[in-house]
Amino acid sequence: MNNDTIFALSSGFGKSGVAVIRISGDNLHDLFSKISNRKKFDARHAYFTNLTDENGDLIDQCIVIYFESPASFTGQDIIEIHSHGAPAVINKILQFLSTQNARMALPGEFSRRAFLNNKMDLTDVDGLAALLNAQTDKQRQFALKSMLGGDSEKYNSWRTKMIEIAAYSAAILDYDENDLPKNITKKIFSKTKELLNEIKTSLLRYNVSRAITNGFNIALVGETNVGKSSVFNRLVGANRAIVSDIAGTTRDVISAQIDIDGYLVNLSDTAGLRETNDEIEKQGIDRTKTELENADLVLHIFNKKTDALPDDKTIVVINKVDEIKSKTNKNVIYTSAKTGAGIDNLLNAIRTKMHSILDNSENTLVINARTYKLLNDAKSELEQAIEKSGDNYDIFSEHVRTAADNIGKILGTITANDVMDATFSQLCLGK
Ligand SMILES: Nc1nc2c(ncn2[C@@H]2O[C@H](COP(=O)(O)OP(=O)(O)OP(=O)(O)O)[C@@H](O)[C@H]2O)c(=O)[nH]1
Ligand SMILES: [Mg+2]
Helix, strand or coil, rough: CCCEEEEEEEECCCCCCEEEEEEEECCHHHHHHCCCCCCCCCCCCCCEEECCCCCCEEEEEEEEEEECCCCCCCEEEEEEEEEEHHHHHHHHHHHHHHHCCCCEEECCCCHHHHHHCCCCCHHHHHHHHHHCCCCCHHHHHHHHHCCCHHHHHHHHHHHHHHHHHHHHHHHHHCHHHHHCCCCHHHHHHHHHHHHHHHHHHHHHHHHHHHHHHCCCCEEEECCCCCCHHHHHHHHHCCCCCCCCCCCCCCCCCCCEEEEEECCCEEECCCCCEECCCCHHHHHHHHHHHHHHCCCCEEEEEEECCCCCEEECEEEEECCHHCCCCCCCCCCCCECCCCCCCCCHHHHHHHHHHHHHCCCCHCCCCCHHHHHHHHHHHHHHHHHHHHHHCCCCCHHHHHHHHHHHHHHHHHCCCCCCCHEEEEEEHHHCCCC
16 A cells, blocks of 8 residues: 555645645656656656646646655655646646556555655654644744654654663663673663653643644633623624623633734633523533633633732733723733723733743643653653662663653654554645
8 A cells, every 4th residue: 555656636725826736656757757748857857748638638737846766755756746726727637647557645645654764753743734734923833843853853862861771770680780880770760860850841841832733722701791702802803702781691602813923822702600590601601611721821800899819820800991990909900892991901911921831932842642641651651660660670671661662652663553543644635
């Protein structure tokens, strides 16, 4: 199956100036000859060609490029066809290719081949998937670093150190003390602790990784009628949520995505909190509680004086300031969704909080559910090595080796097929 010649549209489908169709296979020399209408050609050279179908009828005028194995995305021979971006042209080319001993690629199949040919490891593929999903500039930067191998470097260095530690600790039983480096047991312990701390720090940054990749969650909560939906509309810059003076207007969670300083923000307006017998409103309030749990930042909104205090993840807002005389509480932000007063201050307070949580992400790994679990497993193996092996260095070595295997699974050095399927299926057709 990995020897099949595969093809896919790599650019988006729809009317566009240019479409790019890629073909990958073991030897595409003859196919390129046919497509480019030339016997001799150079790799990585753009040729202008009249692309004809199996009957010799003209399909389109195209640019075609040949990438020779192993210097290509997949490591196999690759042909790129740059055609006009009309759906009819694209369909005709794909139809023609299926008559040329080639088949349509599965989603992520190009990347799978790149992985099998050691062009990418699984963390690079995760980075690529994150890059393809990037909507904001920070998401782009974060994903790009991972795709270009930033994360692999860290994982590889951890794994190498673990293998070294495992080898030394296994050797303690087999070799005479004089043949081993001085203070070997001390060194083994301190190096293992160092690694454990680094992994723990990375796990603590999981929320940062998630917030950059999937968006920073901000929930607006408070009692009914304080003006949550009105403030939400001001922040989004559009009348997204219904506003009325009837308490209990908002019942469902209303979400909008906004870009603040290059970070993707998921903003949620929620049902006002109050005692109610209304079944639907009750369900709405349950949803508010879920939003609160998932929030990276909460805007707690009031419309009168309050003793509520801000904390790491809460900003206290007193709305309807146009109706309030005393504005002396330094712990809160005063706004009026009606006049727009104070909305800039609120945005700045959100900015400050968000930057303090998300900035300096250079050393943050792109962690998804798969890598989080494996990283946690590695952490617990190292903890067991340190805490539970006593003076038994065989057991110590075994735990550290298992930790190294967990990191290997993150990279895909050691991997099961189902993990690969999950990793590659996040990608779209043509990648
Ligand atoms: N004077 C004044 N009225 C406001 C302000 N913000 C909202 N209101 C009014 O307050 C009422 C309630 O506003 P909403 O935005 O629907 O309040 P909410 O907190 O979303 O209410 P629920 O969805 O019922 O929980 C509406 O009549 C708004 O026009 C404000 O800053 N000043
Ligand atoms: Mg509302």
